Amino acid sequence: MRIVFMGTPTFAAAALQSILEAKLNVVAVYTQPPKPVGRGYEVTKSATHDLAERHNIPVYYPKTLRTSEAQDELKALKPDICVVAAYGFILPQAVLDIPPLGCINIHGSLLPRWRGAAPIQHAILAGDTETGITIMNMDVGMDTGDMLYKRSVPITSTTTSQMLFDELARLGADMIVDYLHHPDQYPATPQPVDDVTMAPKIDKSMARLDWRKTAVELERQLRAFTPWPGAFTIYNNTVLKIGGLNTISDRHSQTPGTILNDQLHIACGNGTVLAITSLQRPGGKMLPTTEFLKGFEIKTKDRLDTCNVPPA
Numbered sequence: 001m002r003i004v005f006m007g008t009p010t011f012a013a014a015a016l017q018s019i020l021e022a023k024l025n026v027v028a029v030y031t032q033p034p035k036p037v038g039r040g041y042e043v044t045k046s047a048t049h050d051l052a053e054r055h056n057i058p059v060y061y062p063k064t065l066r067t068s069e070a071q072d073e074l075k076a077l078k079p080d081i082c083v084v085a086a087y088g089f090i091l092p093q094a095v096l097d098i099p100p101l102g103c104i105n106i107h108g109s110l111l112p113r114w115r116g117a118a119p120i121q122h123a124i125l126a127g128d129t130e131t132g133i134t135i136m137n138m139d140v141g142m143d144t145g146d147m148l149y150k151r152s153v154p155i156t157s158t159t160t161s162q163m164l165f166d167e168l169a170r171l172g173a174d175m176i177v178d179y180l181h182h183p184d185q186y187p188a189t190p191q192p193v194d195d196v197t198m199a200p201k202i203d204k205s206m207a208r209l210d211w212r213k214t215a216v217e218l219e220r221q222l223r224a225f226t227p228w229p230g231a232f233t234i235y236n237n238t239v240l241k242i243g244g245l246n247t248i249s250d251r252h253s254q255t256p257g258t259i260l261n262d263q264l265h266i267a268c269g270n271g272t273v274l275a276i277t278s279l280q281r282p283g284g285k286m287l288p289t290t291e292f293l294k295g296f297e298i299k300t301k302d303r304l305d306t307c308n309v310p311p312a
Helices: 010-021 047-054 066-077 119-125 161-181 216-224
Strands: 003-007 026-030 036-037 042-044 083-084 103-107 130-137 147-154 230-233 240-249 266-268 273-280
Touching: 003 010, 003 047, 003 066, 010 047, 010 083, 010 161, 026 047, 066 161, 066 230, 083 161, 103 119, 103 161, 119 161, 119 216, 130 161, 216 273
Parallel strands: 003 026, 003 083, 083 103
Antiparallel strands: 036 042, 103 130, 130 147, 230 240, 240 273, 266 273
């Protein structure tokens, strides 16, 4: 079987590594073009790109797959199947039609729940108690193709998006090798039309804590955006990144966002209370609250997030 692999971040690289370790025949890798990264804007290759080059696999990074030139280049590779994992492009029908065994996607949710770009974060935000991987046939829709193989993992009260990302990357890597060894053992099943939910791309502004939400919702928000882009709030025109939150059993009748005491217990929605356990100022380090307050004054009865600083 001639496999063309399409993927970009470490989630995809884990799957490619598993396929290579299984001695399957990867004839080429497609990935996003190298991009400027960090403060120095150093042009950096994707994790999948680096891995492919270490294994002497040809790497292609067209800016689009919608041109006849890019499609002819893929056809010339004569792929039997394309395996896709967090590639970053929607494949047009002309590309989907090239491999006779189709284009197979490793998707980080239990479809039809959380179709879209950010299923891991949205599953945590919604308070789901489980998620998983769906191996699916691709069509021109957004994660609407037939399901081939599903496995689930739990989401606990301490699961962060990074933890779930790593676990699902390992699971998807194992599952795609299972599928490629025995594709005939995984019949296609259409997705249910009910219970469809969407997981749009994450914007940094979504990580701004809205203290009108309940303590439970805010704690989920912190875990969903750890480590990226990082939950934050604002105090006296300073953006403060929040590293830890604990639910407090106390109740309150204050305006949400009010600082209730010198331990940074914060009034949240519906009378609930959260304690900020660690935080970081611009240019500083993430510190436990007691250490942070030695060098940054936050006054009891003030409110968080009441100024006009734009989202980080």
